[in-house]
Amino acid sequence: MTTVLTGETFESFDPATGEVVGTYPVHTAEQVEAAVARARDAAVWWDSLGFAGRAERLAAWRAALAKRMPELCGVITEETGKPAGDAQLELVLAIEHLAWAAKHARKVLGPQRRSPGLLLSNQAASVEYQPLGVVGVIGPWNYPVYTPLGSISYALAAGNAVVFKPSEFTPGVGKWLVESFAEAVPEHPVLQLVTGLGDTGAALTRAGVDKIAFTGSAATGKKVMASAAETLTPVVIEAGGKDPLLVDADADLDAAADATVWGAFSNAGQTCAGVERVYVHERVYDEFVAKVVAKAEDVDAGEQYGPMTMPAQLDVVRRHIQDALAAGGRALVGGADAVGDRYVKPTVLVDVPEDCSAVREETFGPTVTIAKVADMDEAVDRANDSAYGLGSTVFSKARGMELARRLRTGQTAINAPLSFAGIASLPFGGSGESGFGRIHGPEGLREFARPKAIARQRFTAPIALTSFARSKKTEAIIGKLMAKLHGKG
Numbered sequence: 147m148t149t150v151l152t153g154e155t156f157e158s159f160d161p162a163t164g165e166v167v168g169t170y171p172v173h174t175a176e177q178v179e180a181a182v183a184r185a186r187d188a189a190v191w192w193d194s195l196g197f198a199g200r201a202e203r204l205a206a207w208r209a210a211l212a213k214r215m216p217e218l219c220g221v222i223t224e225e226t227g228k229p230a231g232d233a234q235l236e237l238v239l240a241i242e243h244l245a246w247a248a249k250h251a252r253k254v255l256g257p258q259r260r261s262p263g264l265l266l267s268n269q270a271a272s273v274e275y276q277p278l279g280v281v282g283v284i285g286p287w288n289y290p291v292y293t294p295l296g297s298i299s300y301a302l303a304a305g306n307a308v309v310f311k312p313s314e315f316t317p318g319v320g321k322w323l324v325e326s327f328a329e330a331v332p333e334h335p336v337l338q339l340v341t342g343l344g345d346t347g348a349a350l351t352r353a354g355v356d357k358i359a360f361t362g363s364a365a366t367g368k369k370v371m372a373s374a375a376e377t378l379t380p381v382v383i384e385a386g387g388k389d390p391l392l393v394d395a396d397a398d399l400d401a402a403a404d405a406t407v408w409g410a411f412s413n414a415g416q417t418c419a420g421v422e423r424v425y426v427h428e429r430v431y432d433e434f435v436a437k438v439v440a441k442a443e444d445v446d447a448g449e450q451y452g453p454m455t456m457p458a459q460l461d462v463v464r465r466h467i468q469d470a471l472a473a474g475g476r477a478l479v480g481g482a483d484a485v486g487d488r489y490v491k492p493t494v495l496v497d498v499p500e501d502c503s504a505v506r507e508e509t510f511g512p513t514v515t516i517a518k519v520a521d522m523d524e525a526v527d528r529a530n531d532s533a534y535g536l537g538s539t540v541f542s543k544a545r546g547m548e549l550a551r552r553l554r555t556g557q558t559a560i561n562a563p564l565s566f567a568g569i570a571s572l573p574f575g576g577s578g579e580s581g582f583g584r585i586h587g588p589e590g591l592r593e594f595a596r597p598k599a600i601a602r603q604r605f606t607a608p609i610a611l612t613s614f615a616r617s618k619k620t621e622a623i624i625g626k627l628m629a630k631l632h633g634k635g
């Protein structure tokens with residue numbers, strides 16, 4: 147069930163059965179560098195196609211993804227263990243993002259006029275966003291299509307070539323994606339695959355790419371940033387979260403309980419922006435907890451979500467539950483016994499001290515802690531008291547927007563779980579241990595582009611400022627002008 151290295155290859159497994167489902171090469175640093183060199187040539191061609199040419203080819207790829215959805219879902223399920231419906235959901239969202247990125251690239255990245263200001267009104271000012279060149283994408287295993295495509299689609303639409311290193315747990319999904327792209331865009335290797343373990347990912351960070359887009363743990367994100375720093379290669383890091391959900395006294399408790407259960411347990415809790423902590427107004431705490439317990443008891447591990455994709459995660463989930471129970475927490479559903487050999491049953495924890503690992507560290511499993519708060523100010527304070535800052539959810543009829551604004555996370559969903567992830571026009575990313583930079587939306591397109599500012603002189607200015615011909619009289623006029631323009635504050 148773990149990844150096995152056999153010489154120059156490694157095997158991937160079905161986490162539900164332990165059966166070997168594929169063998170892939172471990173690419174060396176030299177092979178990664180060669181891929182980046184090929185990508186550099188391909189990037190020149192891809193850029194030359196312009197926005198329209200790229201949009202046409204990305205549409206062909208999108209059509210292939212949409213038509214062959216069941217086939218790709220099969221590969222996702224085989225390597226992650228997630229149910230077909232969940233595999234389809236991540237693919238559907240990924241296709242929506244690809245469509246948005248291709249459609250909006252010209253508007254977001256194409257030439258835009260800027261005001262030159264009064265002093266330089268003889269200039270025409272504009273900015274346009276040029277591709278970086280080659281982007282290295284290091285992907286995770288939990289959403290092996292949706293997550294890497296959140297970078298790949300936007301990087302491609304911005305005119306870059308991409309070298310993609312999928313997680314060692316999902317190389318088959320990565321291969322399928324890259325092969326289907328090559329069928330749609332056969333001319334040049336605009337999207338390439340490199341496979342292997344952490345060393346192959348590390349090689350990609352040192353291979354001279356123009357940017358690294360990384361999704362995974364904060365610990366590995368720091369390593370990626372450190373090695374990228376050697377060559378001043380910029381990085382965008384999406385490194386998980388400990389996302390809170392707030393329930394106000396006026397909230398729709400059925401909807402909030404449903405969102406808690408789905409947000410915490412779907413995909414076996416292996417969701418970077420999944421619900422991990424819940425803070426509930428004391429007036430509705432008992433009623434809310436009863437609803438969550440009833441719904442959680444109905445969730446069938448194995449039927450409604452799959453096994454833990456990465457076996458080592460079982461130990462993390464077990465430790466967090468044990469820490470919570472040892473510190474006085476109570477498991478209303480599940481508990482330490484919920485962690486099996488491959489699957490973890492839903493676990494609802496209450497009365498867990500805030501300094502426990504179950505509240506402070508990313509669990510990445512189907513568990514949730516629920517805490518009672520005196521008011522929503524306390525809920526906001528406790529939600530924000532985290533090293534992470536990725537996503538959050540608020541259930542409130544009257545104060546949704548206000549509470550959302552006060553939460554120190556990159557995105558907040560109001561009265562629905564994780565809705566921001568499916569809205570392609572919204573940026574996605576975090577702060578603190580959740581990383582930095584943004585994928586998705588206009589911000590995601592600009593993340594993979596270099597702003598190019600151009601000032602074009604339209605006529606000679608009557609006052610020469612940037613010339614040794616500047617006179618004392620000119621300086622006096624400018625001094626007076628500034629006092630008039632800005633002197634009043």
Ligand code: NDP
Nearest residue numbers: 285286312313314343344347348362363366385386418510
């Ligand atoms: P990692 O952060 O170790 O792996 C993520 C990606 O980085 C994988 O492709 C991995 O390759 C690659 N990688 C590993 N080491 C290096 C390195 N030194 N340089 C460059 N790339 C590297 O996460 P894990 O898969 O080990 O999961 C650990 C924890 O991370 C989970 O328990 C969870 O808490 C969190 N996580 C968060 C995710 C998110 O969505 N933000 C997604 C996945 C995990 P390889 O797989 O071959 O080692």
